[in-house]
Amino acid sequence: MTSEDLRIAAAPRWQPPALPAERQTWTRPPAAVWLPVLLITIAMALPPVYLLLRSADASAEAWRLLLRPRTAEIALRSLSLAAAVTLASVALAVPLAWLTVRTDLPYRRVWGVLTALPLVIPSYVGGFLIISALGPKGLLQGVLQGPLGVDRLPSIYGLPGAALTLVLLSYPYVLLTVRGVMGGLNPAYEETARSLGLGPWAVMRRVTLPQLRPAVVSGGLLVGLYTLSDFGAVSLLRYETFTWAIYQQYQTSFDRSTAALLSAALVLAAILILVSEAWTRGRMAYHESAGARRPLRPVGLGRWKWPAILFTGAVVTASLMLPAWVLGYWLVRGLHAGVAMGSIWTAAFNSVSISALAAAAAAVCSLPVAVLVVRYPGIFAKVAERMSYVGYALPGIVVALALVFFGANYARPIYQTAWLLLLAYVVMFLPAALGASRASLLRVGPRLEEAARSLGHGPLRTFLNVTAPLMLPGVLSGAALVFLLTMKELPATLILGPLDFKTLSTQVWSASSEAFFAQAAVPALLLILLSAVPLGYLMLRDRARF
C-alpha cells in the first residue's frame, strides 16, 4: 500500500512554532495583599522582638529562676488551666449556640445577646464577683446559712475557682464563632443525613458538629490563649500560672528582664498550642456554592423546651445576672451610704469610640491576612497567621511595654496618641477578627472572584465589589468581638493611652483597686450595657439578612 492511501484524521491547519522551554510558575499573591500582610506581621513581631532584647539583659539569677523545676510546674498549671477552660467553654457554648440559632427557643435573640455579654466583664471584676458570690463566706453561703445551717462553703480557690471564673467569662468566644457558622449551614447536608435514616442526635454528631469543627477550634483557641494571658482571675482565685509569675516580676521586683524571659517562655507555650491547633485543623477548604440557599427552619424543641430554657437561663444567671446583681447591689449600697459618683460620660464616650476604632482597624487588618491565608496558602501565609496570635497570647502588660519601648524611642510622634493605642489593640486582638474573616472568606467560593475578574474587574475592585460585601456579615461579627475585648482591655489602655485618657475599664480599675466598689459599679454596669448595643444590632440584622 502507498502513503496516499493513508488517511490522516486531523490535518493541522498550522504547525505550532518552537517555544522556550518549560518554566515553573507560582501563584504569587499581589502586592496589595502581601505588602499589608508584611506590615501587619512586622507589627505583630514587635512584642517578641522586644522580649528578645529584654531577655538579653537578663541576669544569671533570672536564668536560674527560669530554669528551675518550679517553672515547669507553673507552666503545666497554666496549660492544664487553659485545657480545662477551653474544654468546658466548648461544652457550654456549642449547645447554647445551637439553642439560640437553630431552635424555636422562646426569645432566642434576646438569649443570643445575653449569652454573649459576659465577655465584657473584665476578669479582675469577674474574679472578685465570683469570690463575693461563691467564696467560703460569700453570698451563696449567706443564703444557705439560714435554712441549711451551712457555715462555710468548700474553698473555691485554686484550679476550680479560676477555671469556673474564666469559663463563665470566656465561653462567649466559642459561642460567637460557632453562632456565625451555625446560622450559615446549608440545610441540604442535614436533610441528606435525615433521609439516610439518621436520627436527630446522630445528625448532630455526624453531620452538624463536624461542620462546626473549624469554628469550635478557632473559638477554643481564643479561649485557651486568653486563659494563658489572664492575670486578674488567676491572681484573685490564687492559681499560680505563668502570667501570674510574669506579673509578679513587674509588680514586686520591677524586674523587666526576668519578666521578659518568662514571657518568652509563654510565647513558646502559645506556639505549642498553635501548632497543635494547626494539626487538628488539617486541610480544610469549605466552599459553599454561591447559589441559592434556603433559610434554615428552626428545630422544634417540643417537651425539651423547658429544660432548654432552664439551661440557658442558668448559664446567663451565673455568668451575667449574678455579676450584674452584685454590681447593682454595690451601687445601691454605695448610693445609700452617700458615696459621691464621678462623671463617667467622658469615659463612656472614650470607651465606645476607641473600641469602635479598634474594631474597625482590626477588621480591616484581618482582611489581607485572611485573603493570604485562604487564597494563597504557603509558608508566608502560615507564618503570618501564627504570628498574629502571639500578641493575643501575651499578657497585655508585655505588649504594652513593648510598644512603649518602640513608641517612645523610635516613633515619638505617635507615642501617647490614640494611634499607638490602636496599634496595640490590633496587635492584641487581631486573631479575634481574623478567625471570623477567614471563616467567612472560606465561604465565598473562588469562582465568584474569577467571574468578576473575567468581567474586567481588577483584583482590588473585585475584592471591594464582590468579596468584601459577601464577607461582611462574618467580618462584622469578628469586629464585634474585638469591640467587646477592647471595651474591657486594661493594661494597654492604661500604659499606652494618651495622657488623661479615661475609659470605662480604667475607671472600673481605678475604683475597684482601691476598694471603692460603689464607684466601680457604675462604669462596670455601663460597660456591660454599652457592649450590648453592637451585639443586639448584629442579632437583629441577622434576622433581616437575605
Next chain:
Amino acid sequence: MIPPVVECIRAAKSFGPTRAVEDVSFAVGPGEVVGFLGSSGSGKTTLLRLIAGFETVSAGEVRIADKVVSSPYDHVPSERRNVGVVFQEYALFPHLTVAENVEFGLGKLSRHERRRRSGRVLEMVRLDGMGRRYPHQLSGGEQQRVALARTLAPRPVTILLDEPFSNLDASMKSEMRREVCEILKESGATAVFVTHDREEAFAMADRVAVLQSGRLEQIDSPSALYHSPATPLVAKATGACDFLPGRIRGGRAVTDFGSLAVAACSGGLREGTEVDVLIRADDLQLAPDPSAAAVVTSREFRGDEVLLAVRTPSGATVHCRRHHYSTLECETRVRLFPVRSEPFVAFPRRPGA
C-alpha cells in the same frame, strides 16, 4: 487571513508533580464554537482556565486576538483579556440583583448606557422584567441565562463555558442547549465550552477537541471525529464502538468475516500488521444463516431499534443495529457483512494492548 481568536501553542500546566495539561496546540477562528470533550481529569477545565487567565501556563503560550496573554514569562490577568466566562455553578453574585449582575462588567459605560445594554442582553436571554430579582429567587435555567447574559454584556472577544448545562435536569438541558446555541449564533460570539457529554459537544460545536490525560488527542468537526478518529481513544470518546481483530493482507484487513477495505490512522499499515478494525453498530449488517460461525449473544430492545451483540468465531463481540421489528433472537447463528460505504478505520494493535 483573519487571525484566530484563541490560540494555544504547546501549552502545558503542571500542579506540582501533576501534569494537568501537556503540549496542547489548537486555534479557534472567529465565530467558531469549539467544544472540549473529555472525562473528568482529562485537563479540559484546566485548559479553559488557562485561556481565561485564572491559571498561568508552565510552558507554551496562549494567544487571544493574536496577542500573547500567557507564557511562562508573561501573564495578562483575566480582567484585561476581554474574555467572558460562564461557570458551571454560574457564580452569580448573591448580593446583587439580576440587573446589577449583568451590569457588573460594564464599568466603563455611563449609567444610562449600562441600563440600556443590560436591558438589551436580558431581552436576548428572555429575562426582561426580571432585573430586580435576586439570583436565589430564580430557577436553575434562569440563573443559567443570567450567567450567560452577564458574560455577553461586555461583548467579549470570546466566551468560555465550563460544563454549562451540568446543573440542569435532562429536559431543561436540551432546551437550554438550543437556546444557548441560538443566543451564541445571534451574538456572533466565538465560544469555547467544556463538556463530558458527547451529545452536547456534537450538538453545539463546530469543532470538537477530544482531551485525554491532559493531551489533545484530536480536534475536528463532529462527523470527521466520528468517522475518522485518529486514535482508539477518540473512537471511544465519540461513540459506542467495537474493535475487531484482523491482519493486513494486500492493503485490506482480513477478519473473521472476510477482508475489509481499510484506511489507516496515521503511521501507515505495513503488510502483515496486526490491527483492530473500528466497527460502529451500523457498519455491519447481518442475516440469519445456520451455517455461519457468528452467534447472537444478547438482544436489547430500545424502542426505535434493536441492538444485537454478536460473538465472532475468534471470540470478539461486535454490536449491530437492527430495525425495531427485527425478530432475531439470542443464539441465532448469523452471517455478518459490511455495509459501510467508506473504508474502515484500522489501528495497529499495540503489543500487549
Next chain:
Amino acid sequence: MTRMPAWTWLAAGLLSMAALLACAREVIKEVPVEVEVEVVKEVVRGVSAEAGSLVVYSGRSDSLVGPIIDQFRDVTGIDVSVKYGSTSEVAATLLEEGGSSPADVFFAQDPGGLGAVADMLAPLPDDIVSKVPEWARSPQGRWVGISGRARVVVYNTATLSDGGIPATLTSFSEPEWKGRLGWAPTNGSFQAMVTAMRVLWGEDKTREWLQSIQDNDPQIYPKNTPIVAAAAAGEVDVGFVNHYYLYRFIQENGEGFPARNHYLDGGGPGSVVLVAGAGILKTAENPENAERFLNFMLSQVAQQYFASQTYEYPLVEGVRTHRILKPLSDINNPSVDMADLADLVGTQRLLRELGIIP
C-alpha cells in the same frame, strides 16, 4: 403567642440603665473656702499669665488622687496631664521610655516603685524634702514622701475583739492562729514590711517568723482589698494589711461592717508606716511646675485632703489626722528609713527560698 420584639427588650434595658446613672451625677468636691485661699497664696507665687503644662505619671489611682490633682490644676492654671496606672506598670513604662519619657513627675504608691526608677529622678530642692520627716524621704533627696500608710492587722469583729489580738507580729506564729490568718506575700506593702523586719530583726529572725506563719497555713491573697473583704466575711480571722482599705469598706457598707483595724503597738516591724511619694524626672521639661506640684502636695490643703478623703496619714507638721485614725505619734512607728525599704531583692529571695512566693 405574641412576641415582644427583641429591640424593645434592649431599649428597656438601656432606659433603666440611664435612669440609674442619672442618680449618679457628679458631686462637687468639697473643699473649705478659707483653705483654698491659703493654698492659692502658697502655690501661686510666680505664676505668670502663661502657666505652662505638667505631665504627671501616677501610680496612684484616679479615684485616690484625681480630685486633688484637679484642685492643683484649678488654683495654678497649669495644664496638668496625668497618666494613671498601677505603680509597677507606671515604673516599667518609665524604664522603657528611658530618656525619651514625656513625664515630669512620678507619683508612686510605695517606695519600691520610686526606688526602681531612682536613677531617672533628679535631686529635689531642700525646701521640698525638708517638709517631711527624714525617715519619709530618700536620703539623696531623689523623692519625697507625700502621705503615710500604717501596717495593721484587720480582724473580724464577730470572732475577735481588739483586746484579744496580740500587740506584736511575733505572737501570730503561735499554733492558735493556725488556719486563721490571711496575707498577701506578693504585695509590695507586705514585702516592704518584711524588708523592715530584715532591717530591724536581721535575716535569721525574719526567716524564722516567715516560716512559722507559713506553718500556720495562712490564706493567700493577691493584695490588700480581698484580705479586708475576707476578714469581714469570716473567711479569715485576721489579716496583715495597710490601714486605709478598711475605711472605704465602712464608707460603703456603713458602721456595721464586721471588720476593724488593730495596731500592733508593741513596736517592731508590725507597725511600720510606709509612704506614698513622688519625685521629679531628670528629663522633665517642666521642672518648675513639677516643683510647684510637689509643693502643693505637701501643702496644708493637699495633706488635709489625704488625711480626710483617703484616710491616709499626713506627713507634714500641723495637719490633723482623721479622727477615726490612731494618730501617727501613738503608733509606735519603728525608726526605719523608707529608702532602706526600696530594695526588695533580698526580701524576694528570702520569700522565694521559703516557697512563699514562686
